[in-house]
Amino acid sequence: MPQQYMIVSSFSAHSLCLNVEIKMTDTQQTCRVMALLDSRATGLDLEFVKYHGLITQPLPKPIPVYNIDRTPNKASAINSMVNLVLCYWNHVEHVIFAITSLGRQDMILWIHITPRA
Secondary structure, three states: OOOOEEEOOOOOOOOOEEEEEEEEOOOOOEEEEEEEEEOOOOEEEHHHHHHHOOOOEEEEEEEEEEEOOOOEEEEEEEEEEEEEEEEEOOEEEEEEEEEEOOOOOOEEEEOOOOOOO
């Protein structure tokens, strides 16, 4: 996990969202969620986690969270994470999600892009 998070959780004309499926690693239960794609953060909204009863793991040290305007996020720090299986079409991978308040978003998904040489 990074030492600090900076998030944007609002839509704009340039936003890209994907309808993805997540699977709980312990119960194998699945649910669908709209994920706002981002280039710097991966996280789940605290209320989404509570609503779906996801089992979280505490972090050894809180991670501070800031909004894009550098003000402290409503949740102030990330104290836990959840390990889930993310499914999109035929792509499946394990993802560790930080848990924080994301405002109007349930999920922010980091796109890892490897630049071409």
